[in-house]
Amino acid sequence: MTEARHQRYLYWRFNVLGVATLVVWNIFIVSSDFFRHEFRNTPFRDNFESVFSILSNSVNLVALCYALYTQPKADHDRRIKNGLLATASVLGTIFLLSVCGGEGWAALAISLLALCVAAVAAAYIQCSIFGIAALLPPCCAEGYMSGQAIAGTLASGSQLVAVLLDKSASSSGLDIARDGSMLTPSMGDYWRLRLRTAAYFLVAALFLVMSVAVWTQLNTQLVLLASGGGTRDLDGYVRLDTDIAGDLDAPSQPNADGVLVTTMREDSPRLARANQASFPDAEVRLPAQYQLSHTELQALESEVTAASAGHVDTAPDWLVSLGLSNAQQLYKTFAEISPYVYICAIVMGQTLAVFPPLTEAIVSSPHSLPRIDNLTAWHFFLFNAGDYLGRLTTQWLNSSSSRVLHGANGVRMLLIPAFLLFPTLATSPHAAWVIHSDVLFLSLVLVLGWSNGWVATAALIAGPLKAANKELAGSLLGFALCVGLVIGAAASYPLLLLAGIS
Numbered sequence: 001m002t003e004a005r006h007q008r009y010l011y012w013r014f015n016v017l018g019v020a021t022l023v024v025w026n027i028f029i030v031s032s033d034f035f036r037h038e039f040r041n042t043p044f045r046d047n048f049e050s051v052f053s054i055l056s057n058s059v060n061l062v063a064l065c066y067a068l069y070t071q072p073k074a075d076h077d078r079r080i081k082n083g084l085l086a087t088a089s090v091l092g093t094i095f096l097l098s099v100c101g102g103e104g105w106a107a108l109a110i111s112l113l114a115l116c117v118a119a120v121a122a123a124y125i126q127c128s129i130f131g132i133a134a135l136l137p138p139c140c141a142e143g144y145m146s147g148q149a150i151a152g153t154l155a156s157g158s159q160l161v162a163v164l165l166d167k168s169a170s171s172s173g174l175d176i177a178r179d180g181s182m183l184t185p186s187m188g189d190y191w192r193l194r195l196r197t198a199a200y201f202l203v204a205a206l207f208l209v210m211s212v213a214v215w216t217q218l219n220t221q222l223v224l225l226a227s228g229g230g231t232r233d234l235d236g237y238v239r240l241d242t243d244i245a246g247d248l249d250a251p252s253q254p255n256a257d258g259v260l261v262t263t264m265r266e267d268s269p270r271l272a273r274a275n276q277a278s279f280p281d282a283e284v285r286l287p288a289q290y291q292l293s294h295t296e297l298q299a300l301e302s303e304v305t306a307a308s309a310g311h312v313d314t315a316p317d318w319l320v321s322l323g324l325s326n327a328q329q330l331y332k333t334f335a336e337i338s339p340y341v342y343i344c345a346i347v348m349g350q351t352l353a354v355f356p357p358l359t360e361a362i363v364s365s366p367h368s369l370p371r372i373d374n375l376t377a378w379h380f381f382l383f384n385a386g387d388y389l390g391r392l393t394t395q396w397l398n399s400s401s402s403r404v405l406h407g408a409n410g411v412r413m414l415l416i417p418a419f420l421l422f423p424t425l426a427t428s429p430h431a432a433w434v435i436h437s438d439v440l441f442l443s444l445v446l447v448l449g450w451s452n453g454w455v456a457t458a459a460l461i462a463g464p465l466k467a468a469n470k471e472l473a474g475s476l477l478g479f480a481l482c483v484g485l486v487i488g489a490a491a492s493y494p495l496l497l498l499a500g501i502s
Helices: 002-030 032-038 048-069 076-100 104-134 138-165 173-179 187-221 294-308 327-354 357-361 375-393 402-412 415-419 438-466 470-498
Strands: none
Touching (some): 002 032, 002 104, 002 138, 002 187, 032 187, 048 104, 104 138, 104 470, 138 375, 327 415, 327 438, 375 438, 402 438
């Protein structure tokens, strides 16, 4: 019972951090009408989503490279706090833009700069959290991934409710933005659009500030449960097994040998840190009766060695010649988990290639029975809801087989040509190959979201189990997700051209 409570405690706090990480990107997406109006006098009026995707993910990838390389000596607490506060400042900036007004190149420059800052902040946050979560029970990685999906679901759900409640919205909803009619709305419509956008960014900024407090609590009150039995030092944190927590009820203090023994009260999980300033020679560990014996430690080392057998752990000469001190460690970990690295990159590349640039361009067909009003708003919501359900699905359908996950990615490839068969404003309504079914389109969007969440989360949970350095493995998989996003953003351009959208 105690262990279940501890896992729930960890799960929901990682959930909040997941929401905080992706809330900026999702708020930018659901505010597409606002940005399309503000950029109406620039060449990026109709393709700014792809510009946003490529710029944001490219900057995120560069920052993530540096964050990953410097992670062994990183201060996770400072990186996460500063990242969350920087993200909150970005949201505040766009809030002021929507309140004070701005258009054309000035609005574009402010928006792109804000996206770059948010991308750098997200890189540092994700690199640290993926590394920490890889050392903890699977519920932490699943909670963090689910939180990211919740961010999208809440943002798209808010957009859908706003559209449905807006009595002045046309029957075709947000789709009319593509044909230019939203570019000259009435003054009332324009003010409602700005007010709605300001509310999105203000609420999100306040949530980011709250998430800083959540991380501070997690960082200072929770035990970071590392894998395996016995003591595991992680930047000053120490693992306490929940099954012995009830036997330990005294606060941290040095014993007769001058060793700092860290304890935890039952039902009251808290973080324990060695006070190195007060006890410079202290060693953080549990009482002797709870530690691994020398024989057990040797057996554990043999098991890790056997699991690593067959992997190439020597970095190429050209990589070593660059003088990268962490090259060997990074290369070895990559060799251990390479199938899951490819899975993460592929699944995100597939998704971002079509969502949202291509899927947002698809309009409700006049020949569809039934015809769905506000199709774009519905498709945003259903994708994010499906993504969230997919991540939750790993709780009872969690495959650690790389072959199964690769097979799922192979099936997902069929969704890309399928979306090209649905009508856009550039499609002739009499084309023989066009599929006239709004319900089928939304169903495929739901499948796209569900499969994205399930495959990515399953890979993030299974990958670190194959590596000796689980923290580095978790960060590498997070890096692979970012690489996939960049590839997908670039691939969206040729797909838009195939759909007839310049």
